[in-house]
Structure formats: C-alpha cells, structure tokens
Amino acid sequence: xxxxxIITLTTLTFIFANIAFAQHLQFNNPLAEKRxxxxxxxxxxxxxxxxxxxxxxxxxxxxxxxxxxxxxxxxEKELWHKHATGVMGHHIWAPELHRIDGKWxxxxxxxxxxxxxxxxxxxLSNDSEDPMKGEWKEEGQIKTQRESFSLDATTFEHNGxxxxxxxxxxxxxxxxxxxxxxxxxxxxxxxxxxxxxxxxxxxTEPDFSWEKVKYNVNxxxxxxxxxxxxxxxYSASATNDNYCIGLLxxxxxxxxxxxxxxxxxxxxxxxxxxxxxxxxxxxxxxSTAEDGETTIMIYHARDYKEIVGNELSDPNRATxxxxxxxxxxxxxxxxxxxxx
Numbered sequence: 001x002x003x004x005x006i007i008t009l010t011t012l013t014f015i016f017a018n019i020a021f022a023q024h025l026q027f028n029n030p031l032a033e034k035r036x037x038x039x040x041x042x043x044x045x046x047x048x049x050x051x052x053x054x055x056x057x058x059x060x061x062x063x064x065x066x067x068x069x070x071x072x073x074x075x076e077k078e079l080w081h082k083h084a085t086g087v088m089g090h091h092i093w094a095p096e097l098h099r100i101d102g103k104w105x106x107x108x109x110x111x112x113x114x115x116x117x118x119x120x121x122x123x124l125s126n127d128s129e130d131p132m133k134g135e136w137k138e139e140g141q142i143k144t145q146r147e148s149f150s151l152d153a154t155t156f157e158h159n160g161x162x163x164x165x166x167x168x169x170x171x172x173x174x175x176x177x178x179x180x181x182x183x184x185x186x187x188x189x190x191x192x193x194x195x196x197x198x199x200x201x202x203x204t205e206p207d208f209s210w211e212k213v214k215y216n217v218n219x220x221x222x223x224x225x226x227x228x229x230x231x232x233x234y235s236a237s238a239t240n241d242n243y244c245i246g247l248l249x250x251x252x253x254x255x256x257x258x259x260x261x262x263x264x265x266x267x268x269x270x271x272x273x274x275x276x277x278x279x280x281x282x283x284x285x286x287s288t289a290e291d292g293e294t295t296i297m298i299y300h301a302r303d304y305k306e307i308v309g310n311e312l313s314d315p316n317r318a319t320x321x322x323x324x325x326x327x328x329x330x331x332x333x334x335x336x337x338x339x340x
Contacts, residue, residue, distance in 0.1 A: 025289060028069045029340045030318035036300045037094035037152075037220065037283040038319040040068070046290065049131065050074075051097045051106070052300075055315030058082045060095045060106060060124075062132060067290060068321055080124060080136050082110070087141070088122055089113025094152050094220065094283065097131060100162070100187045104131045107142075109151035121153045121166060123188045139188045145200050146170060149177070152283075155184065156223040158230065163256065164190060165232065167219035170202050176216025178205035179234055179248075181256065203262045204248055206236065210268050211246065214238035218246070220283035224295070227330035228252050235282035236268065240311040243280035244271035245299070245334070270299075270334040277303045278339075280317070286324070295324040297334065 032038065035052035042048050049064045050071045059081045063074040083089040091111035098105045104126040111119045121142040128134025142164070144150060150168040157163070162184040167177040182200045183191045191199050206216040220235040232248040247265040254261040272279045284299035300317040307314045322340040325333040 025294065025323055027321040027340055028072050029320045031068070031072050031298075031321055032063075032319035034315045034317070035319040036317035038298045038300055039094075039096040039285040040071070040287040040296075040298045040321075041097045041099070042287050043099065048287070049097055050298075050319065051095045052319055053093050053095070057090070057092050059092060060108060062097065064132065068287070068296065077132050079106070079131075083113060085113045087112050087118075087120070088138075090116040091119055093119070096154055096285075098155055098187075100155070103127055103187075105139075105155075105187050106136070107153040107155065109153075117149070119149050119151050121150050125188075142166075142188065142190065144168065144180070144182075144190065148172065150180075151177075152219050152221060154221050154223060155187070156225075156230075158225070158252070158256065162187070165203075165221040165223070167217075167221070167234075170205070174216075176206055176212075177219050178202050179218050179221050179232070183257065199257055201257050201259050203232075203259055204234065204246075204264055207264070208266060210242075210244060210271075211236035213242035214240070222285045224286045224332065225252070226295070226332075227326070229330065230256070231332060233269070233284055235284075238311060239280060239282070239317075240307055241272045241279040241302075241305045243282040244268040245282055245284060247332070249331070269332075270336055272305075273336065274305070276337075276339045279303065279305045280311075281320075289323075295326075295332070297322050297324050 034055050038052040040050050051062050060079045061076045063076040065071045065074040082092050088110040093109040095106050095108040106124040109119050123139040124136045125139050126134045126136050148169045153166040155164050165181050168180050170178050181203050185191045204218050206212050215238050218234050222233045224231040229249050233245050247269045250262050279302045281301040284297050287296045298321050327333050
C-alpha cells in the first residue's frame with residue numbers, strides 16, 4: 001500500500017508539473033519573420049529544426065536550436081537553390097524536413113521556370129547525420145496517378161506503413177485542391193500511381209463556404225496522432241485574412257485508405273482574430289515542447305489585415321508557436337480566442 005501511494009504521488013507530481021509547464025510556457029513570437037508554411041522537426045536528442053518558405057520562393061533554408069524559442073535567433077543556412085531553367089525553377093514552396101530510416105528527406109513543391117504554375121512535388125535527400133552538412137541530392141518528382149497541380153506533401157508512419165498526404169487539383173480546371181492520401185513504397189515513391197483505380201484516396205475537398213473564399217482550397221496538411229485517433233489539420237481559402245485551419249480525424253484502428261472513415265469539422269478550428277491582431281493563420285505543423293509532452297502548433301500568420309496587391313506577393317507571413325490543449329473527449333483545442 002505504501003509503495004502504491006508513492007507511485008501515485010509520483011505520477012500526480014509528474015502530471016501537475018506538465019500542466020504547470022504548459023500553462024506557463026511562453027514563446028518569443030514571431031519565431032521567424034517572413035517565413036511562411038513553417039515545419040519544425042524535433043530529433044530524439046531534443047534538437048529543433050525550422051524549415052519554411054521564403055518570400056522570394058527561390059531557395060530552401062534551415063535553422064536549428066536546442067529550444068523552440070532558440071529558433072528565433074538561430075543562424076540560417078541555404079541548403080538548395082532553384083534551377084535557372086526547367087523544373088524546380090520557380091515557386092519553391094512549403095518544404096518539410098523528415099528523418100526516415102536514418103536518412104534526411106526534404107519534400108517541397110516547385111513550378112517550372114517557364115511555366116510557373118506547373119507545380120509538382122519534389123524530394124531531396126541527405127545521408128549526413130547533420131542535415132546542415134553533407135550533400136542534398138535531388139531524388140526527383142513524386143509521381144501521382146493524376147498529373148496535375150500538386151503540393152504540400154507531408155509523410156507519417158502508422159502501424160508499420162508509411163503514408164503521404166498532399167494537396168492536388170483532383171477535378172481539373174478551377175475546382176481547386178483537395179487532400180489526397182496514399183501509402184508509400186519508399187520515402188520517394190507511392191505504392192501504385194500506375195494503377196488506374198488504386199490506393200490514392202481523396203479524403204477532403206472544399207465543401208463549406210469558409211473553404212471557398214476567393215479560391216477553393218484544402219492544402220497544407222499536418223498530422224497529429226493522439227488519443228486513439230489520427231488528426232489532420234489543413235488550410236483553406238485564399239492566403240489573406242480568410243486563410244484558416246480545418247480539421248479531419250479518423251479512428252486509428254480503421255482503414256486509412258477508406259475515405260468513408262474520415263470525419264471533418266464543419267467549421268474552422270483556428271482562424272483570424274482581429275482582437276489579437278492575428279490574420280490568416282494557417283499552414284501549420286506540430287511538435288512537442290522541451291518537456292516531451294506538450295503539443296505545440298507552429299504556424300504562420302500576419303499581424304495586419306489589409307494587403308496591397310496579391311497576397312502571395314506580401315512577404316509578411318511570420319512563423320509563430322502556441323500550445324495546443326486537449327478536450328475531455330480527446331480532441332485538440334486550438335484556443336481560438338487566446339493569444340499565443
């Protein structure tokens with residue numbers, strides 16, 4: 001009984017310590033000025049890497065630190081530059097850094113120098129232990145069943161299988177983008193793009209009015225696994241103050257490649273808040289705080305509403321961080337009415 005009491009008190013101390021940590025955690029926002037579509041990767045030894053789109057859309061840069069706040073003043077290194085002609089020559093967008101089977105990969109979107117909206121998904125790889133060192137090799141395009149506008153690839157593992165989710169124009173014309181899911185054969189190849197009716201499944205398309213402001217958009221997926229579910233956040237509408245975050249979820253024990261198993265929130269879970277001077281939040285990723293427990297959302301937003309010219313030409317989407325809480329029913333709470 002005494003041993004049980006000690007274990008119970010130790011467990012409670014741990015729980016309350018983590019709650020206190022989350023409640024008092026503050027970030028030196030913005031973490032990175034003029035850095036959109038941010039992705040933070042945390043290694044097993046606690047190192048944080050930040051990779052994101054630059055306003056010039058011409059290169060891939062990386063910074064690292066031992067803390068999330070440390071990313072703010074961390075030196076940045078250019079890893080790769082766009083091609084002068086041909087593919088990977090324009091619109092270098094939304095890079096993500098992943099460590100898979102002891103090797104580094106960067107997934108990113110790029111257009112062609114001569115046809116800038118012919119945007120597809122591409123991969124770089126690096127054998128070095130340190131992603132800031134070594135040589136980044138061009139692995140080529142991720143081929144999909146549909147040869148169309150595609151971007152924002154993210155990858156995750158579940159039950160021993162690796163999957164890719166990305167945004168793609170699945171209906172042609174002006175229908176915009178939905179999110180597509182596929183199992184992967186390896187980190188650079190899907191399981192069967194040559195199959196006419198195969199494993200690529202559309203798990204969401206713009207259905208609601210808030211997903212269709214100026215453009216019909218579902219893009220920027222990010223995966224969060226917790227409480228027996230797989231959650232996928234995504235961004236919707238134009239990249240101005242209408243940009244916002246939606247939420248999908250699925251039971252982790254069901255078939256991920258059955259679109260009927262996916263659920264979708266009818267309203268955005270995170271969106272502009274004028275009182276907090278937060279406009280167009282979106283294209284997020286997830287990490288954990290230094291305690292190894294607290295869920296952190298990394299995202300971009302502007303601190304003003306009015307944009308002169310096209311929103312993609314405005315450079316001031318900044319990388320920010322905030323704590324994600326959890327509801328009693330096991331869903332993420334993005335705390336829409338609280339600042340970072």
